[in-house]
Amino acid sequence: MDRFARLLMGYEQFRGSLSEDDRSLFQELATGQSPSTLYITCSDSRIDPSLFTKAKPGELFVVRNAGNIVPCCDNATSKADLGTIQFAVEVLKVEHVVVCGHSNCGAVIAMSNPESVRSFPYLEEWIKLSKDGLDLNPNDSVCVNVRKNVLHQVGRLKKLDFVKSRIEDGTLRLHAWVFSIEDASIETYSVDTEQWVSLINLNEKGEEPTPARRQQAN
Numbered sequence: 001m002d003r004f005a006r007l008l009m010g011y012e013q014f015r016g017s018l019s020e021d022d023r024s025l026f027q028e029l030a031t032g033q034s035p036s037t038l039y040i041t042c043s044d045s046r047i048d049p050s051l052f053t054k055a056k057p058g059e060l061f062v063v064r065n066a067g068n069i070v071p072c073c074d075n076a077t078s079k080a081d082l083g084t085i086q087f088a089v090e091v092l093k094v095e096h097v098v099v100c101g102h103s104n105c106g107a108v109i110a111m112s113n114p115e116s117v118r119s120f121p122y123l124e125e126w127i128k129l130s131k132d133g134l135d136l137n138p139n140d141s142v143c144v145n146v147r148k149n150v151l152h153q154v155g156r157l158k159k160l161d162f163v164k165s166r167i168e169d170g171t172l173r174l175h176a177w178v179f180s181i182e183d184a185s186i187e188t189y190s191v192d193t194e195q196w197v198s199l200i201n202l203n204e205k206g207e208e209p210t211p212a213r214r215q216q217a218n
């Protein structure tokens, strides 16, 4: 079957399988939204935050771009994402912001080797803006650079006045995550230990998750 036809069939199945609870949820959401979390992640097709957090519609406000970038304040060409972030923080009053990178991120690979996108002017410009102030070593592993990039973007968030004030009054928490595609696991940055740690700890049998470790990256 054609791959796009598969998507259309998926929609048909979705419509056919809506439960009463689903319909009630969508009716409720039709009048407004109150998501708890702004989720900033890469546009990569392999990343599906609603899948791995089991979030329902209305729970995640998502900003996606190549490389999960938080644009610089003084960057006139990136106001779209900044405006979206501001809407989530100041209007929707989200309580958490997650910046989630991922393994084998093509945007981060390009950031560490800008020559590779020289023939794609828009992409080249985006990569240039994205890595502004970020020192990536092309000899480091992609994993290392992905983590550096996530922390850099969290750092940019903290510099936004409307984010800073919410952090200072204790109503907003920032989280730095990296999703590993290979095993569908997430690591989060612990400011206490300055290390990346598993988002959840499984017991010895790997069965019962303990409550998620809610690490603050601020």
Ligand SMILES: [Zn+2]
Pocket: 042, 043, 044, 066, 067, 068, 102, 104, 105, 106, 107, 108
């Ligand atoms: Zn990516």
